[in-house]
Amino acid sequence: MIIAFALAAAVLFGSGAYLLLKRDLVRMVAGIMLISQAAVLTIIASSLNRGQAVIHVGPDDDPSDPLPQALALTALVIGLATVALLLAMVHRVVVVFRTSEQDALAATEAEVEARLERKRQADREEVEGVEGAKEDDAEAIEHEELGRVR
Amino acid sequence: MALDRGRAARDEAAPAPRLTPDWPGWVACATAAVGFFACLVGWLAGGDGFSVPWAPSLDLHLSFRLDGLGAIYGLLATGIGALVFAYGTRYMTLHLEHERRGAVERWRFWPWMLLFAMAMVGLATAQDLVLVFVFFDLTAVCSYYLIGFDRSDSKARTSAVMALLVTVVSAVAMLIGAVLLYAAYGTFAIPELIERVGPSETTTVAAALIAVAALAKSAQVPLHFWLPRAMAAPTPVSAYLHSAAMVAAGVLVIGRVHRLLERSELVMTGLLVIGALSIVVGGVLALRRDRLKQVLAYSTISQYGYMVLLYGMGSSTSNGAAAFYVMAHAVAKSALFMTAGAVTMATGEDRLSKLGGLGRRMPVLAVASAVAAASLAALPLTIGFFKDELFFAAAWEEGSVTTVLAVVAAALTLAYIGRFWVTLFLGAEKGQVTERSVVMVAPVAFLAAVTVVGGLVTEPFARLAASAGEVTAGRPVEVDPGYHLELSPENLMAIAAWTLGGLLLAAPRLTTVLSRTLARAGDLFGPRRGYEAMLHGLDRASAGVHGLEVRDLRSSIAAVLVPAGLLVGLAFAATPTDGAFALGHVSGADWVILPLLGLITVVTLVIARSRSRLAIALALSVVGFALAAVYALIGAPDVALVAVMVETMLALVFVAALARLPQEEPDEDRGSVVRKKRRRRDVVAGSIAGLAAFVTVWGFLSKPAAESVSDDHIRLAPEAHGGDVVTAIVADFRGLDTLVEITVLLVAVIGVATLMRRGKTW
Numbered sequence: 001m002i003i004a005f006a007l008a009a010a011v012l013f014g015s016g017a018y019l020l021l022k023r024d025l026v027r028m029v030a031g032i033m034l035i036s037q038a039a040v041l042t043i044i045a046s047s048l049n050r051g052q053a054v055i056h057v058g059p060d061d062d063p064s065d066p067l068p069q070a071l072a073l074t075a076l077v078i079g080l081a082t083v084a085l086l087l088a089m090v091h092r093v094v095v096v097f098r099t100s101e102q103d104a105l106a107a108t109e110a111e112v113e114a115r116l117e118r119k120r121q122a123d124r125e126e127v128e129g130v131e132g133a134k135e136d137d138a139e140a141i142e143h144e145e146l147g148r149v150r
Numbered sequence: 151m152a153l154d155r156g157r158a159a160r161d162e163a164a165p166a167p168r169l170t171p172d173w174p175g176w177v178a179c180a181t182a183a184v185g186f187f188a189c190l191v192g193w194l195a196g197g198d199g200f201s202v203p204w205a206p207s208l209d210l211h212l213s214f215r216l217d218g219l220g221a222i223y224g225l226l227a228t229g230i231g232a233l234v235f236a237y238g239t240r241y242m243t244l245h246l247e248h249e250r251r252g253a254v255e256r257w258r259f260w261p262w263m264l265l266f267a268m269a270m271v272g273l274a275t276a277q278d279l280v281l282v283f284v285f286f287d288l289t290a291v292c293s294y295y296l297i298g299f300d301r302s303d304s305k306a307r308t309s310a311v312m313a314l315l316v317t318v319v320s321a322v323a324m325l326i327g328a329v330l331l332y333a334a335y336g337t338f339a340i341p342e343l344i345e346r347v348g349p350s351e352t353t354t355v356a357a358a359l360i361a362v363a364a365l366a367k368s369a370q371v372p373l374h375f376w377l378p379r380a381m382a383a384p385t386p387v388s389a390y391l392h393s394a395a396m397v398a399a400g401v402l403v404i405g406r407v408h409r410l411l412e413r414s415e416l417v418m419t420g421l422l423v424i425g426a427l428s429i430v431v432g433g434v435l436a437l438r439r440d441r442l443k444q445v446l447a448y449s450t451i452s453q454y455g456y457m458v459l460l461y462g463m464g465s466s467t468s469n470g471a472a473a474f475y476v477m478a479h480a481v482a483k484s485a486l487f488m489t490a491g492a493v494t495m496a497t498g499e500d501r502l503s504k505l506g507g508l509g510r511r512m513p514v515l516a517v518a519s520a521v522a523a524a525s526l527a528a529l530p531l532t533i534g535f536f537k538d539e540l541f542f543a544a545a546w547e548e549g550s551v552t553t554v555l556a557v558v559a560a561a562l563t564l565a566y567i568g569r570f571w572v573t574l575f576l577g578a579e580k581g582q583v584t585e586r587s588v589v590m591v592a593p594v595a596f597l598a599a600v601t602v603v604g605g606l607v608t609e610p611f612a613r614l615a616a617s618a619g620e621v622t623a624g625r626p627v628e629v630d631p632g633y634h635l636e637l638s639p640e641n642l643m644a645i646a647a648w649t650l651g652g653l654l655l656a657a658p659r660l661t662t663v664l665s666r667t668l669a670r671a672g673d674l675f676g677p678r679r680g681y682e683a684m685l686h687g688l689d690r691a692s693a694g695v696h697g698l699e700v701r702d703l704r705s706s707i708a709a710v711l712v713p714a715g716l717l718v719g720l721a722f723a724a725t726p727t728d729g730a731f732a733l734g735h736v737s738g739a740d741w742v743i744l745p746l747l748g749l750i751t752v753v754t755l756v757i758a759r760s761r762s763r764l765a766i767a768l769a770l771s772v773v774g775f776a777l778a779a780v781y782a783l784i785g786a787p788d789v790a791l792v793a794v795m796v797e798t799m800l801a802l803v804f805v806a807a808l809a810r811l812p813q814e815e816p817d818e819d820r821g822s823v824v825r826k827k828r829r830r831r832d833v834v835a836g837s838i839a840g841l842a843a844f845v846t847v848w849g850f851l852s853k854p855a856a857e858s859v860s861d862d863h864i865r866l867a868p869e870a871h872g873g874d875v876v877t878a879i880v881a882d883f884r885g886l887d888t889l890v891e892i893t894v895l896l897v898a899v900i901g902v903a904t905l906m907r908r909g910k911t912w
Contacts, residue, residue, distance in 0.1 A: 001743070006844055006848035074880075143706060
């Protein structure tokens with residue numbers, strides 16, 4: 001069973017990753033959903049024991065491991081919140097930019113990129129001060145001084 | 151230079167505002183003086199230590215001991231510190247006035263100076279390798295802020311970064327060495343390590359790493375280039391950094407862990423070679439520098455080369471001599487630096503070629519610095535004479551190569567420091583003396599007095615050096631300096647050195663050619679080139695990675711996924727896989743779960759391939775409900791119920807969202823070459839991600855924990871008034887988690903509401 005759970009979780013995760021790389025924002029959301037399903041499945045599969053439901057456990061019962069279940073509950077609910085928020089964001093993006101394709105959004109990205117480039121240029125100028133310091137050693141032995149010696 | 155600029159500004163504009171007396175500086179000075187007497191009393195009382203647990207789980211202790219070695223460096227850091235700080239009160243006031251900076255700038259200076267002194271005392275007394283590392287880096291951080299004090303000057307900023315990078319990056323080597331030793335011998339405590347460590351490959355590597363950190367700190371070739379640059383700092387910083395702090399820290403660490411280094415022949419030979427190289431390179435380059443502080447900076451490289459060489463010899467004589475040398479050098483060098491600063495402040499010039507004949511105008515400073523220079527050049531009646539006597543004795547003991555080297559070294563020292571003093575104070579008068587300050591001359595005079603006293607009464611200094619040498623060598627060490635009027639090897643070597651030094655001093659053309667050739671060679675092939683290339687390369691690489699990462703959303707995701715995948719792969723490669731994977735058994739309800747998991751797999755692949763968004767939404771629901779069925783079958787009804795509810799809601803939300811989204815645009819370039827290539831790449835990436843997840847999850851599931859808190863939860867559930875254990879866990883045992891979860895949910899709801907209502911919350 002272990003390998004079956006691992007395989008299912010891996011396919012969920014791999015497909016999720018594949019969808020994340022898609023250009024369409026809706027498919028990216030679907031990818032995130034699949035990845036969170038993979039996480040929940042992994043948590044549940046990590047139960048130390050699989051038996052009866054852990055409700056009114058008697059002394060002779062063989063109950064399931066309750067801890068992963070509690071964690072899975074948390075993961076499911078958080079997953080729901082995440083996806084809802086993502087879908088709302090996609091909706092907003094589509095309303096504002098009239099597209100859910102990344103390529104079309106790239107124009108906006110380019111604008112941001114240009115701004116970043118300007119900032120980076122400023123950083124580089126700071127570093128380039130190193131080069132300015134180079135002249136110091138060469139001039140350290142003064143020409144004047146050489147003249148005086150001769 | 152900033153100083154010239156400030157001066158020019160003062161000349162043409164209205165006089166600079168006068169600053170109030172520098173009381174933060176005097177507080178720092180008083181603190182250092184108190185520290186000096188505390189160190190002195192502590193050492194005279196026999197020196198004691200203490201050790202308290204710091205991080206017991208990591209076996210770290212805050213252990214300090216004021217032994218001989220700690221006492222020397224502690225006394226230097228506080229004693230020289232007090233004098234330099236006193237000097238600095240005047241220097242910094244003038245400096246700030248020239249630069250038209252307010253008195254508040256003092257608060258960017260004195261706290262760092264004081265922390266610098268404290269870090270040095272901590273380093274001197276620390277007995278734990280990790281503690282040594284912490285203080286070692288603390289001095290580097292202080293030096294960064296102090297060297298870059300004139301932060302409007304780009305030269306000061308780059309110098310500060312250079313000093314920080316060279317010393318801190320190499321200090322990491324020390325930490326690695328410490329961890330290596332800990333892994334092999336189970337302790338960070340230096341005294342215990344010295345007991346336990348034997349010669350082995352690990353020892354050699356660890357010792358070499360620690361030595362690299364120490365040598366970079368002591369500005370030894372080839373990592374010396376940061377030190378002359380660090381002269382961009384205000385002069386009190388330079389004086390302190392060169393004599394009693396920072397640079398001294400490297401030699402201090404070598405003295406502290408010398409018995410570890412001794413276990414490796416290779417490291418000791420390395421010390422010898424690097425010490426010798428530093429002596430020659432520093433000495434030759436110092437011969438013809440024009441800026442006052444540059445002469446002294448290269449002299450420092452050369453002088454610490456002496457000490458590294460002495461430690462590399464490794465005999466009892468040389469260990470004691472090294473400790474004595476540190477003291478004598480610190481006194482002389484700090485006095486000379488303060489001289490340079492006083493001259494520059496008085497005349498506004500910082501070049502030898504623009505200065506001369508100051509002896510008649512600043513007689514006290516001239517005499518005091520003459521004593522300091524004589525001490526550095528090891529002339530009799532100064533404490534410096536004995537540092538060279540001990541050095542010569544150790545070199546003679548070691549062999550003929552070191553003997554010749556010692557004479558050459560001493561000759562170089564005499565030549566460059568002689569030129570420095572003669573050019574500055576004798577000859578034709580050059581430069582205008584506009585500023586006179588008693589506070590800036592008194593510390594130099596005091597140090598000169600100490601130098602002369604040390605030249606007449608050597609006993610206390612020798613005792614301190616012997617006690618430090620004993621700590622270094624681990625056996626009693628004789629340090630017995632004195633004047634012997636006989637033809638001993640030491641005296642002959644001294645006479646040879648003076649003669650040779652005098653000749654060098656009298657042949658400026660030869661030294662100019664020599665020094666200039668070496669400086670040119672250093673500029674062309676020197677290590678600084680490597681440092682700059684490295685810095686630029688790293689900068690370019692960083693900009694490249696950054697550009698790649700922010701290019702678009704895809705590359706941002708790749709920037710997370712690819713490194714994560716690489717790390718998983720590395721971890722997988724590094725972990726033994728023998729028996730790490732188990733297939734598991736199939737029984738009972740599992741026969742129903744298996745086809746469900748198969749269904750999930752198939753539908754998931756369909757989702758990945760699907761072209762229609764609606765199909766994706768529906769298939770996602772299939773996956774979700776199938777998973778809910780799986781949860782129901784393995785005895786998790788709570789999870790199954792929640793999953794059904796969540797899936798229902800998600801399906802509705804998804805379909806609702808699709809309804810509000812515009813129609814999917816028909817793909818014009820479907821089937822184009824670019825598309826196909828991209829698609830293939832995505833498939834490969836997805837497969838790799840899936841494979842990594844498979845390996846990780848399989849390995850993780852194959853090794854279940856031996857015990858868990860689940861049994862306690864089941865046992866305690868009735869007490870929490872819960873028949874359903876899972877409910878009890880969610881609502882009670884992990885109630886705080888649930889609270890946070892509800893908060894997350896709330897935040898998400900607010901987010902969704904805001905987004906749907908275009909930024910209007912209500």
